Amino acid sequence: MKYLVVLGDGMADYKMDVLDGKTPLEYACTPNIDRLAPLSQIGLVKTVPDGMKPGSDVANLSVIGYAPEKYYSGRSPLEALSIGVDMQEGDIAVRTNLVTLSGEDDIANKTMVDYSAGEISTAEASELIKAVKEALSDDEFSFYAGVSYRHCMIIKNGTTATHLTPPHDISGRVIGDYLPSGEYGDKLLSLIERSHEVLKNHPVNLERIKNGKNPATHVWFWGAGTKPSLDNFEEKYGLKGAVISAVDLLKGIAIGAGMASPEVEGATGTLSTNWDGKIEVAKKCFESGCDYVYIHMEAPDECGHQGDVWGKVKAIEKVDYVVGEMVKYLETQGDFTMVITPDHATPIVKKTHTAEPIPYMIYKSAKPNNGILKYNETDAQSGEYLSSGQLIITKMLETK
Numbered sequence: 001m002k003y004l005v006v007l008g009d010g011m012a013d014y015k016m017d018v019l020d021g022k023t024p025l026e027y028a029c030t031p032n033i034d035r036l037a038p039l040s041q042i043g044l045v046k047t048v049p050d051g052m053k054p055g056s057d058v059a060n061l062s063v064i065g066y067a068p069e070k071y072y073s074g075r076s077p078l079e080a081l082s083i084g085v086d087m088q089e090g091d092i093a094v095r096t097n098l099v100t101l102s103g104e105d106d107i108a109n110k111t112m113v114d115y116s117a118g119e120i121s122t123a124e125a126s127e128l129i130k131a132v133k134e135a136l137s138d139d140e141f142s143f144y145a146g147v148s149y150r151h152c153m154i155i156k157n158g159t160t161a162t163h164l165t166p167p168h169d170i171s172g173r174v175i176g177d178y179l180p181s182g183e184y185g186d187k188l189l190s191l192i193e194r195s196h197e198v199l200k201n202h203p204v205n206l207e208r209i210k211n212g213k214n215p216a217t218h219v220w221f222w223g224a225g226t227k228p229s230l231d232n233f234e235e236k237y238g239l240k241g242a243v244i245s246a247v248d249l250l251k252g253i254a255i256g257a258g259m260a261s262p263e264v265e266g267a268t269g270t271l272s273t274n275w276d277g278k279i280e281v282a283k284k285c286f287e288s289g290c291d292y293v294y295i296h297m298e299a300p301d302e303c304g305h306q307g308d309v310w311g312k313v314k315a316i317e318k319v320d321y322v323v324g325e326m327v328k329y330l331e332t333q334g335d336f337t338m339v340i341t342p343d344h345a346t347p348i349v350k351k352t353h354t355a356e357p358i359p360y361m362i363y364k365s366a367k368p369n370n371g372i373l374k375y376n377e378t379d380a381q382s383g384e385y386l387s388s389g390q391l392i393i394t395k396m397l398e399t400k
């Protein structure tokens with residue numbers, strides 16, 4: 001038996017006038033999903049436990065089968081795993097953005113101009129982080145380069161009690177009220193201020209300014225967390241698993257859970273991602289002995305954040321394409337079970353994640369259902385309600 005999860009990040013949404021009163025999932029042309037829906041178990045699933053934020057970290061952990069209440073220790077540690085940081089007990093991982101702040105002298109008067117430093121390239125960023133590392137690392141603080149503007153700092157025997165603010169939450173605002181505070185606050189603020197000395201005249205930044213791009217003027221810290229300890233996926237569920245994703249966070253979950261996380265060339269997490277590349281790598285995972293493959297697609301979420309309704313419809317049609325190609329392949333390989341689900345909703349009108357239950361669909365080639373449901377937010381309301389995301393894998397493994 002092969003197990004496949006097709007995860008459309010942020011795919012669930014609300015009904016919209018511009019879509020004739022339908023949701024993007026209802027509106028999109030999805031012939032492959034439509035064919036299997038009447039043979040599948042469909043319902044709503046609650047992937048975000050009460051009291052937790054509807055982040056992709058929390059929601060994907062849940063769908064992969066790890067109760068976030070027990071296993072979630074912050075986003076940055078999962079990203080740290082994905083960039084190869086070997087966290088020790090007592091270490092705190094802190095997400096370190098390269099950001100653009102405005103030019104006032106007093107740090108408290110500066111404005112958060114750009115939380116991504118103009119979506120700086122990985123090559124430029126790694127030079128800058130290298131310079132920051134050389135100037136600011138010591139026995140207590142060490143810096144690690146990641147992807148684009150997303151990097152990591154490890155604090156030896158640190159604390160998560162420092163009050164930190166995600167920079168994308170304060171775009172365009174004066175940062176005085178959002179500087180690090182509480183335990184370690186002064187130390188982290190000092191690192192931010194000293195990073196400017198390293199970065200302001202760095203050739204990479206001078207070149208960016210010359211080309212009209214936002215320079216990376218400072219580092220900015222947020223999202224601190226302790227070393228995650230995920231039980232090994234194979235020991236927990238008896239399946240050899242792989243996660244295919246363009247997103248660091250998902251790779252981190254895979255590494256933490258002892259699952260494979262193969263690279264896909266051209267995987268970007270956007271509409272222009274290498275969809276066929278993901279399909280090919282998924283097939284290769286099955287062929288090399290994986291029982292469980294999780295294909296994560298970020299594009300519907302991206303479009304949700306951008307408020308791009310037609311992009312989201314298109315992204316869902318791409319998800320359906322992946323479903324179609326994978327089903328064609330799996331039908332030649334014997335019995336299989338396939339789950340289609342978002343991790344959370346990213347409604348276009350909100351441009352951010354929400355925590356409400358989302359529609360899942362489970363198709364078992366060996367035991368087709370004879371329901372009558374379509375796969376969307378509306379019909380799923382009359383199906384079986386799953387009170388946690390981990391019940392997805394429980395239901396996948398049921399033979400009845």
Ligand SMILES: [Zn+2]
Binds near residue numbers: 009056059344
């Ligand atoms: Zn997500």
